[in-house]
Amino acid sequence: MASTVGNQQFAADQAATIAGDGQWPLWEVFTQSAQGAPHEHAGSLHAVDAEQALQNARDVYARRGGVISLWVVPSGAITASRAADSGPLFDPGADKAYRHPQFYKVPRGVRGV
């Protein structure tokens, strides 16, 4: 009810600052579609603070239903790997067959291993 208006403070507010040209900060929106499902990136939007980002996310990305939870993150708070680094970052993971169960042999007929 009305008493919740403006009473919430979010750490993310400190991470989203308004640009010199007055453009509202950009936020990334993640939506969860069902209990137990992961939050997935839905898109982005502009908002001056976290409460407004949540409200806008609700109106922009959840207006058709099918969403049970929202995350909003200031875009500037996301650190992304660079495509140029993808070799050193990800290729070494691709040949570690011993991390996958198929690497190991189990005697025929044994179940539940």
Added chain:
Amino acid sequence: MTASPLAPSVVPGPSAAPNPLFELLLRLGDDRLVLGHRLSEWCGHAPILEEDIALANVALDLLGQATMFLRLAGEVEGQGRNEDALAYFREAVDFRNCQLVELPKGDFAFTIARQFLFDVYAVILLDALSSSKHGELAAIAAKALKEAKYHVRHSGEWVLKLGDGTEESHRRVQRALDDLWRFTGELFAADAIDRAMQEAGVGPDLPALRAQWETLVRDVVDRATLTLPLQAPVLTMRGGRSGAHTEALGHLLAEMQIVARSHPGATW
């Protein structure tokens, strides 16, 4: 839209002994129809894209609620009028909305201030109506209450932002509140219909809701560094509930009803 709307000339006016339940449902439906219409005027013209979408969402909720209340009103009346016949083929004097909702949309500060005053009222009223003895009315109120709780969160945040934003925004929203205050008396003024509905356990004790409304409104208004008159408004601006409106409603209806009335009997 199966029943074709009746031509205006054959629509019965309010009967001598009004059915209080029908009247109550019209008040609820017309408030939302007229305010939803006013909000929809922002579509494509809002201050920022995100707000275009937000205002349209609130308008859609209100128009959906209006449809449900007016449909039920038509059923209760039992004269074959559906929600469209009621929305499109009544004259301004037959509309039962409060005057607050029919005022032109004004600037964004006016729209937000009006919306906030109405949203808090809607939450309190719908909360009371959701325990009405009239089952269908209670069910619609319970559904609408969830929407109204979000609406007040949205408009309330904007009151804070405009009130405690810049000098200009503060001035604009303060002026809007000053202009609107006199229209809030009507929201809680009970007449014979309200009292009959209250006695029947269908409607709330309207005047008793005002204190809670004012507490919630003042809480946000204070934190927004804005001020409200200390006194409840003198009841000068009222009459909407019995068909006496401001000049604004006639223009709104002329626009809203033009297509439907130009083709009586047509299906859309």
Added chain:
Amino acid sequence: MTQTRTAPADDPAKVAAFEARIAAGESIEPNDWMPERYRRQLVRMMSQHAHSEIVGMLPEGNWITRAPSLRRKISLLAKVQDEAGHGLYIYCGTETLGVDRSELIQQLLDGTAKYSSIFNYPTLSWADIGVIGWFVDGAAIVNQTILAKASYGPYARAMIRVCKEENFHKRQGYEIVATLANGTPAQKAMVQDAVNRWWWPSLMMFGPSDTDSPNTAELIRWKVKRKTNDELRQRFVNLTVPQAVAVSLTLPDPELKYDAETDNWQFGAIDWTEFNQVIRGNGPCNRERLDARRKAHDDGAWVREAASAYAEKQRAKQAPEAA
């Protein structure tokens, strides 16, 4: 703006690697290396697309307050609201290319950016709302279904979301058209008139003929576009003709005829002079549309500033506690 400067020369080895990725059907993401010209073409195309959604709210928004039933009023408002959403998705996609939305909007308002020519035509009757949903959204779906496979990831993802949402737009339009076509004589006349006015501008929506479309070859090579303007236009005509027949409406083209050999509906010559005039700003409503956008932007300036100022004050209040 972007076309007037020549792109700096890109490293040929990087360009070759980029084109190999495109050829292999890979999706390009914001952090990936891309030729400057690819980036510029995308900014141009995506921002035009976003502007079109936003300006496109105006002709239809014109009828929200006059929709003839509550059901129609609600659907139309929801549809125009979706257009704001689609503009928003595409602007955000464009922002991944390093341009601010405020910069793009400024280009729209000062008249340097283009948007779809169709929205410079007036909506004169309620039937226009039906016909726009049927033709204009129908054409947009043909276009966007293909763009959902565009090589730039954020654009393709925005298009997937748009296509999902837009399915109801065309249906609500066609439902209005079918209702009017089966209605009173006045309603039938109203919808035929709307069809007559919107048919040719809708065909122009796909852009100039392939022979006059300077950007097409490059955009197709980079898989930003997957089909040419003429291919998409033909697909739209083939889809629409039977839909018109089904509701006994006549498309205003005496040369329209089915060609069994190609399985296409052949159509008459498009008046490109009119198209070019509208694109250059001389359409019936170009000035009104831009004026309406400028007014909304200017009237909203104090609101955007107020919200920013409020947020800054709150941050300043919280900062010492956080430190």
